[in-house]
Structures are given as C-alpha cells and as structure tokens.
Amino acid sequence: MDIARNPAVTEENTQLADAPPEPKQPPLIRREDYQPFPWLVPQIAMKFDLGLEATRVVSTLTVARNGNAHHSPTIRLNGDGLELVSVTVDGEPVTDWSMDEGDLILPLSGDAHEIEIATEIDPAANTQLMGLYASNGMLCTQCEAEGFRRITFFPDRPDVLSTYTVRMSGSKEQFPILLCNGNKVAEGEGENGTHWAEWHDPWPKPSYLFALVAGDLVANSGTFTTCGGREVELNVWVREADLARTDHAVESLRKSMQWDEEVFGREYDLDLYNIVAVSDFNMGAMENKGLNVFNTKYVLADPDTATDADFDAVEGVIAHEYFHNWSGNRVTCRDWFQLSLKEGFTVLRDQLFSQDMQGEAVKRIEDVRILRSAQFPEDSGPLAHPIRPDSFREISNFYTATVYNKGAEVIRMMRTMAGPEKFRAGTDLYFDRHDGEAATCEDFIKAIEDGAGLDLKQFRLWYSQAGTPKVGVGMEHSGGTVTLRLTQHVPDTPGQSNKQPMQIPLKLALFDRDSGEHDGEKLVVLDKAEDTFTFDGFAKPPVLSINRGFSAPVTIERSLASEDLVFLAARDDDSFARYEAMQELVVGHIVAAAGDGLNEAGREAGRAAIREALGAILTDESLDDSMRGELMMLPSQTYLMEQMLVADPGRIHAEREGLKAFLGEALKSEFHALYDRVEKVPYDGEGARGARKVKTQVLVYAAASDPDKASELAAHQYAKADNMTDRQGALMVLAGLHTAARTDKLIDFYRRYQGNELVIDKWFSLQAISLHPNAIEHVKALRDHEDFTMRNPNRVRALYMAFAGNPQAFHAETGEGYRMIADLILELDPINAQTAARFVPSLGRWRRIEPVRAALMRQELERIAAAPNLSRDTYEQVSRSLG
Ligand code: B3K
Numbered sequence: 049m050d051i052a053r054n055p056a057v058t059e060e061n062t063q064l065a066d067a068p069p070e071p072k073q074p075p076l077i078r079r080e081d082y083q084p085f086p087w088l089v090p091q092i093a094m095k096f097d098l099g100l101e102a103t104r105v106v107s108t109l110t111v112a113r114n115g116n117a118h119h120s121p122t123i124r125l126n127g128d129g130l131e132l133v134s135v136t137v138d139g140e141p142v143t144d145w146s147m148d149e150g151d152l153i154l155p156l157s158g159d160a161h162e163i164e165i166a167t168e169i170d171p172a173a174n175t176q177l178m179g180l181y182a183s184n185g186m187l188c189t190q191c192e193a194e195g196f197r198r199i200t201f202f203p204d205r206p207d208v209l210s211t212y213t214v215r216m217s218g219s220k221e222q223f224p225i226l227l228c229n230g231n232k233v234a235e236g237e238g239e240n241g242t243h244w245a246e247w248h249d250p251w252p253k254p255s256y257l258f259a260l261v262a263g264d265l266v267a268n269s270g271t272f273t274t275c276g277g278r279e280v281e282l283n284v285w286v287r288e289a290d291l292a293r294t295d296h297a298v299e300s301l302r303k304s305m306q307w308d309e310e311v312f313g314r315e316y317d318l319d320l321y322n323i324v325a326v327s328d329f330n331m332g333a334m335e336n337k338g339l340n341v342f343n344t345k346y347v348l349a350d351p352d353t354a355t356d357a358d359f360d361a362v363e364g365v366i367a368h369e370y371f372h373n374w375s376g377n378r379v380t381c382r383d384w385f386q387l388s389l390k391e392g393f394t395v396l397r398d399q400l401f402s403q404d405m406q407g408e409a410v411k412r413i414e415d416v417r418i419l420r421s422a423q424f425p426e427d428s429g430p431l432a433h434p435i436r437p438d439s440f441r442e443i444s445n446f447y448t449a450t451v452y453n454k455g456a457e458v459i460r461m462m463r464t465m466a467g468p469e470k471f472r473a474g475t476d477l478y479f480d481r482h483d484g485e486a487a488t489c490e491d492f493i494k495a496i497e498d499g500a501g502l503d504l505k506q507f508r509l510w511y512s513q514a515g516t517p518k519v520g521v522g523m524e525h526s527g528g529t530v531t532l533r534l535t536q537h538v539p540d541t542p543g544q545s546n547k548q549p550m551q552i553p554l555k556l557a558l559f560d561r562d563s564g565e566h567d568g569e570k571l572v573v574l575d576k577a578e579d580t581f582t583f584d585g586f587a588k589p590p591v592l593s594i595n596r597g598f599s600a601p602v603t604i605e606r607s608l609a610s611e612d613l614v615f616l617a618a619r620d621d622d623s624f625a626r627y628e629a630m631q632e633l634v635v636g637h638i639v640a641a642a643g644d645g646l647n648e649a650g651r652e653a654g655r656a657a658i659r660e661a662l663g664a665i666l667t668d669e670s671l672d673d674s675m676r677g678e679l680m681m682l683p684s685q686t687y688l689m690e691q692m693l694v695a696d697p698g699r700i701h702a703e704r705e706g707l708k709a710f711l712g713e714a715l716k717s718e719f720h721a722l723y724d725r726v727e728k729v730p731y732d733g734e735g736a737r738g739a740r741k742v743k744t745q746v747l748v749y750a751a752a753s754d755p756d757k758a759s760e761l762a763a764h765q766y767a768k769a770d771n772m773t774d775r776q777g778a779l780m781v782l783a784g785l786h787t788a789a790r791t792d793k794l795i796d797f798y799r800r801y802q803g804n805e806l807v808i809d810k811w812f813s814l815q816a817i818s819l820h821p822n823a824i825e826h827v828k829a830l831r832d833h834e835d836f837t838m839r840n841p842n843r844v845r846a847l848y849m850a851f852a853g854n855p856q857a858f859h860a861e862t863g864e865g866y867r868m869i870a871d872l873i874l875e876l877d878p879i880n881a882q883t884a885a886r887f888v889p890s891l892g893r894w895r896r897i898e899p900v901r902a903a904l905m906r907q908e909l910e911r912i913a914a915a916p917n918l919s920r921d922t923y924e925q926v927s928r929s930l931g
Pocket residue numbers: 192193331333334335368369372391444447
C-alpha cells in the first residue's frame with residue numbers, strides 16, 4: 049500500500065519512529081502478467097502551447113472498448129510527475145477522477161468516449177531528459193520507453209496504437225522551426241510574434257514513437273526516390289554552426305534507404321524524413337516515426353573533428369534508426385519484454401549493412417569485440433538476464449548489450465542455419481504477417497520457422513536462458529578419421545539454474561598442416577549436452593578452426609597447442625578465426641601468467657609463440673592494414689578478466705603491459721618498418737584508413753617498450769596530423785606517458801577545439817582512460833574543470849565511463865576509483881537517473897574480483913543502497929548487484 053494513503057502512518061509518527069521506514073521497493077513487473085489494455089485509442093489530437101519554462105498540452109483521446117473481454121468501469125491513463133489542469137469526458141468536466149502513483153483513473157461507463165485533458169509542464173526543469181525537455185534553447189522530446197507519460201496522461205504502453213494529429217504554437221523568434229511526426233499539413237502566423245504548425249502522422253503508432261522538436265535549426269537537405277517512385281525529402285537539422293559537418297549523415301541516410309530496399313525489400317513510407325541533432329541526450333538516437341532525434345555525436349562528422357571510427361558510428365546509427373522504421377515502427381512490440389524483437393533484429397540489420405559498407409571481416413571482429421567486452425560480463429554477472437527478460441522494475445535498465453547485441457547474435461544464428469535467401473523469406477513473412485501490429489518475439493520466431501523452413505523448437509531456449517554457453521572441444525584422429533567431440537554447458541545465472549542444452553551452430557574447417565589448405569567449411573549444429581561428429585579422409589591430424597565467423601555467441605573451451613594457434617593466426621582464411629587464434633594465444637598466456645603464475649621458462653615460451661604470430665602479422669604483405677590493425681590489438685583487460693573466475697586486475701594489467709613491452713622491443717624493427725610505410729600514406733590515399741589504424745597501434749606498443757621514443761613519435765604524429773584519427777591516436781598514447789609533450793599537446797588540443805562539445809568530450813575521455821600513474825588526480829581535476837557539467841550526459845560519460853573502463857585507475861588498490869564512481873552515482877541520480885544507473889554495473893562485478901578489492905566495491909554498493917530517495921533505476925541495479 050502507498051505509505052501516504054495509510055491512515056496509520058502519519059507524517060508525525062514516521063518521524064518519531066526509532067528506525068527510518070524501510071524504503072518502498074518499486075514493484076516488479078512480470079512478463080507472464082501481460083494483459084491487453086481494455087481500451088483502444090484509435091486517435092489522439094494534441095495541442096502544444098510551447099514555452100521553455102511552461103508548456104501547456106491539451107490532448108483529446110478518442111477511446112473505445114477493446115472487445116468485451118474486460119468490462120472495465122474505468123480507464124487508467126499513465127502519468128509521471130504531471131499536474132492535471134482539467135479533464136472532460138464527452139465535453140463534460142469530470143470530478144470523480146483519482147490518482148494512483150501518478151496515473152489518472154477516470155470512470156468511463158459507455159463503449160466509446162472522447163477524453164480531453166490539459167496539463168502543464170516545465171521543460172527547462174526536466175533534467176532527466178525524458179518527456180519534453182529544453183536543450184540549448186530548443187525543445188525536444190524523448191518518449192521511449194515511458195517518457196510520453198511525462199507529457200500527457202495516456203495509456204503509455206507499446207500495444208496501444210493511435211494516429212496522431214499535433215498542433216503546436218510558440219514564439220517565432222525562439223522556435224522558428226516546428227517539427228513533429230509524419231507530414232506538415234498546415235501552418236500559419238499567430239498573435240504576439242507566435243506561429244503555429246499542424247502535423248499529421250497517417251501511420252498508427254505507440255506513444256513511445258511520438259516526437260516534437262521546436263527550435264532555431266537549419267537543415268542539410270536532400271532527396272531519395274524509393275523503389276516505388278516516391279520522392280522523399282530528407283533533412284538533417286542542426287544548429288547553424290554545425291551545418292558544415294552534416295554531409296556524411298545525409299549520405300549515410302541515403303545509403304541506408306537504398307540498402308534496406310535491396311537487402312530486406314523495405315521501402316520508406318512517408319514523404320519526409322527528418323533527423324534532428326541535440327547535444328543533451330541520454331543515449332545514441334531515437335527512431336521516432338519520421339522524426340528521429342539524435343545525439344549530436346551520431347550526426348556530426350568531418351575529418352578535422354571526427355575519427356574514422358566516429359564516421360562509421362554515424363553511418364551505423366543512422367542506419368539503425370532508419371531500419372527501425374520497419375523493425376520497430378511498422379511492426380512494433382507488444383510489451384517491453386519483447387524489446388529484443390525490435391532491437392536485436394535492428395542491430396543485426398545495421399551490422400549487416402555496415403559489413404556491406406565497411407568490409408565484412410573487420411566489422412565482424414569489431415562486433416564480436418563489443419559483444420565480448422560489454423555483453424559477456426553482463427551474462428556472467430549479477431545483472432544477467434535472457435534476451436527476452438522475465439521481469440523488471442525499471443525498463444530503462446534493460447536497454448542492455450544482452451537485449452541488443454546478444455539479441456542480434458541470436459537472430460544471426462537463425463540466418464546462418466537458414467542461409468541468407470531463406471532467412472529473407474522468413475523476414476518477408478514476418479513483415480507481411482505483422483505489419484501494423486504490436487508483435488512478440490514468438491511471432492518473429494514463428495515467421496522465420498514458416499518462411500525459412502526451420503524447426504526452431506529447441507532454439508527458442510536462446511530467448512529464455514541467460515548466460516553464455518561454454519562449448520568444450522576435443523578432437524581425436526585415427527585411421528584417417530577425425531572425431532570431433534563437442535560438449536556444452538550453460539552456466540547458472542541469478543534465478544536460473546540447471547539449464548537445458550541449446551541449439552548451437554558452429555562453422556568449422558579442418559586444415560591440412562602441410563598444404564595450409566582445408567577441404568571446405570562445414571556447419572555442425574550441436575544440440576545435445578555432448579555429441580560427436582566424424583570426418584574422413586585425413587591422413588594426418590588436421591588443425592581445427594572452429595566457430596568461424598563467430599557463428600555462435602559462446603565461449604569455446606579447448607586446449608590447442610600454441611603451434612596450432614600460431615598456424616591459424618598466420619593463415620586461417622576466415623578473418624575472424626585468424627583474429628581469434630591470435631586472441632586465444634594471448635589470452636592463454638596472460639591468464640596463465642596472472643593466475644597461478646608461470647615460471648620463467650613458461651613465460652618465455654608463451655611470449656616467444658606470440659612474438660612469432662605477431663611478427664607474421666606485421667610482415668604479411670597480403671594482409672590489408674585494416675585487418676592488420678585488428679590483429680595487432682591485444683585482448684582488452686575486461687575480456688581477460690572475464691576469462692578468470694576471480695581476477696586480480698592489478699596482475700592482469702601488469703602482465704598485459706609486460707607483454708606489450710616485450711613485443712615492442714622484440715619486434716622493434718618490424719614495427720619501425722611498418723610505421724615508416726604507413727606514415728607516408730596520405731589522408732585519402734589507397735588503404736588510408738588501415739594505415740591510420742596501424743600507425744596508432746605501433747605507438748601503443750612503443751609506449752610500453754620505449755616511452756621516450758613513443759613520446760617523440762606521437763608528438764610528431766600529433767603535430768603533422770591533418771585529421772582527427774591521427775591526432776587523437778597520438779594524443780591517446782601521449783596521455784599515458786609522463787613527458788613534457790603530454791602537457792603541451794593536451795593544452796594544444798583543448799585550445800584548438802575549445803567550444804566544440806564533441807571534441808572536448810574526447811579530451812576528457814583520453815585523460816580519464818589513460819595509463820598515466822596520476823590518472824585519478826587528473827579525473828578529480830577534470831571534475832572541477834569549468835567545462836564539466838552533470839547536466840550533459842555526453843560529458844558525464846566522457847569523463848566517468850572512460851574512468852570506469854580505466855584498467856589501472858578504476859581498480860586502484862585503495863578503492864578510491866570505486867569511491868569516485870559511487871560518489872558520481874549518488875550525485876547524478878536525482879539529476880538523471882537513467883544515466884546514473886548505467887554506472888552501477890562497473891561496481892557490480894565485485895564477485896569476480898580478488899577479495900580485497902571485492903570488499904571495497906561491495907562497500908560502495910552498500911553505501912549507494914543506503915542512500916535515501918534512490919531512483920527506481922539505480923535502486924534496481926544496486927539491489928540486483930548486491931543480490
Ligand atoms: N530505441 C532507442 C533507445 C531508447 C532507449 C530508452 N531508454 C534507440 C535505439 O535503439 O534505436
């Protein structure tokens with residue numbers, strides 16, 4: 049019961065009680081409790097009287113009973129912090145309404161009604177950046193998942209689909225541009241310097257896809273003619289000063305529209321596509337129908353201010369939001385437990401698009417690297433959940449790498465098993481069957497089964513079982529036959545134990561040791577706890593390459609001789625498998641060295657094998673530099689920690705740095721020759737991106753082996769750089785060194801880019817993630833820098849996400865790094881709960897860290913848990929982490 053409604057608990061006696069009252073737990077929402085909403089809302093008309101500090105909203109809802117299944121005498125309209133100004137039903141003022149936890153309950157007796165509700169909101173005071181808020185003098189919205197209820201009272205759930213007509217008016221000077229979903233149908237001048245516009249979106253949509261933007265913006269415009277001959281106007285809206293950095297975004301949008309027609313048969317369905325860039329945004333971007341709102345980070349790019357990776361990220365996020373027009377908007381989600389239906393599928397679609405644009409080999413490696421560094425730790429920690437969760441307290445906490453990235457991997461496996469053509473038949477059927485509906489993951493699986501001709505009965509376990517499966521691999525050879533013995537085990541996760549075997553598609557190849565060739569790639573599907581597969585015609589034991597292309601999101605457990613790994617790292621024709629062999633070689637070595645320890649001979653042998661493999665990579669002339677750059681990267685600290693049941697971050701870091709120093713020294717001349725070659729490649733020359741990647745990688749090794757030389761090279765690279773990739777790469781290396789050039793170049797960078805928010809974010813990040821021994825002090829000073837603000841999520845993440853990912857400083861033995869993150873969470877929580885809660889997982893890993901640090905991490909989580917008035921977001925993450 050709500051404490052405020054309990055007559056036994058008055059303000060007086062709660063204050064007098066000995067112990068403070070137990071904080072109320074936010075309710076647990078469960079998937080199995082889903083009920084359709086008893087009312088339909090086919091139409092909503094909204095009027096906005098816009099002001100930065102006061103916006104009046106009047107909504108008119110046309111409602112009708114949803115069948116006769118539930119004859120509800122009331123309607124519940126969700127609200128969050130809203131003040132009701134007035135409410136009428138069928139034109140009559142209503143007096144017997146009530147409020148329940150922010151929701152408005154209205155009595156409704158008939159089968160169809162018209163409800164008119166007026167509310168008033170203060171966008172400037174909205175620091176949570178959910179609902180309607182002010183950013184740099186403009187007004188914009190973010191409604192997914194439950195932000196619409198901060199604008200007006202409404203059944204704010206994705207299975208209530210309505211057509212929207214929106215009229216907005218406001219000061220012409222302050223808000224010269226007025227945008228909403230769909231098409232503009234009318235506009236005009238008002239009194240006192242105001243103007244108005246009316247927009248209509250013909251496509252029924254859930255409230256989370258509503259968007260409104262009003263501000264002083266200019267557009268980079270273009271057109272795209274769809275396969276059906278519809279000419280679409282494209283606009284990328286930004287502040288005037290940013291206009292010169294929008295060409296790449298417009299081009300990316302065009303490419304996405306073209307690709308989705310060709311590869312998924314999806315055509316755009318409005319005459320207008322607007323993208324607006326805003327600087328204060330909780331995440332990357334939002335797919336609102338016809339009016340995407342984007343974080344500036346994923347719109348603005350030019351060579352002087354954006355790295356190659358930034359260019360790729362803009363292209364990828366523009367594609368992702370565009371692809372949602374079908375996977376998310378035309379077919380939406382029945383409830384938020386189905387989030388992966390739109391997110392997993394759309395991530396797969398954007399990954400396939402980027403593979404086609406940027407090259408398949410490198411993109412696949414990057415995607416796996418993200419999965420392993422962000423999702424694997426989630427799957428093996430206290431926050432593990434299936435891609436279709438069973439319960440939540442705050443849905444914002446479930447926009448996770450599991451729902452997004454593992455969700456994409458799960459659908460990718462369906463594609464691998466079906467083949468691209470049959471998979472396409474399945475997705476065609478899905479879009480046909482469910483167009484205009486709010487669907488479920490089950491609907492998607494069924495459509496793929498029917499359209500692609502697969503039996504996915506057992507495969508469905510990927511939707512319900514959390515945890516990364518471990519696949520054991522053994523191989524025997526006798527009488528010309530190879531027997532592959534595969535086992536699987538899905539680890540226990542919170543609330544789930546004794547899991548069933550999954551269906552795991554594994555691509556493999558068997559290499560002949562002499563010729564270095566294999567007899568064709570094979571696909572085996574492991575669907576039992578243990579199984580064997582035999583292959584004939586092998587006179588000698590072959591070298592096994594398995595999980596090629598990362599065909600399944602599993603951990604492979606095998607002990608391959610290091611000469612076999614060196615063999616695969618040097619010549620596997622599957623780029624991912626080649627990368628994987630190199631990673632396996634290094635992981636095996638560092639885990640052994642940082643775990644039980646290695647004697648000198650063991651360390652020497654391990655390092656020698658890695659040196660041989662890396663030497664081949666540095667000198668292989670047939671390899672393109674982008675791929676070489678990938679192969680040169682050592683596994684991240686997070687990934688290495690993930691490989692150990694209980695990790696000592698200090699020892700892992702020391703071993704990893706020691707290995708880098710050894711390799712830098714041992715392969716000095718190869719590194720120098722490589723650097724000399726790539727340094728000469730001009731910015732837009734043949735293979736220039738690969739050259740830039742390799743250049744900075746060489747500096748990374750040099751920084752560990754010969755810091756003075758590295759400082760000299762990096763300072764030189766910085767000084768002559770004509771692009772951000774080289775400049776940032778050099779500064780990143782310098783930031784970790786204790787040299788005069790470090791200070792010089794950091795000052796230069798700041799001066800050069802002062803006022804450019806996105807580049808100054810980089811400046812904060814580079815210092816926060818640096819290996820410099822005083823990184824903690826630097827972060828503290830940056831916290832007090834005049835450019836730091838808790839109000840801007842990009843800036844907060846630039847400083848503190850980078851710091852939480854700093855392998856050395858965050859895990860300082862004193863616990864100071866943990867304390868800083870806990871302080872941040874407590875300070876940020878009342879300002880922006882969604883962003884604050886995102887920092888909890890870094891502390892939540894305590895069970896997998898050595899005992900002294902684990903106790904310090906837990907202590908900080910307990911301190912957060914004890915704080916009064918925690919948001920639902922942070923409360924849920926902290927309580928699960930302490931669990
Ligand atoms: N759908 C949005 C994410 C909304 C997050 C709300 N907390 C962006 C995307 O995945 O495309």
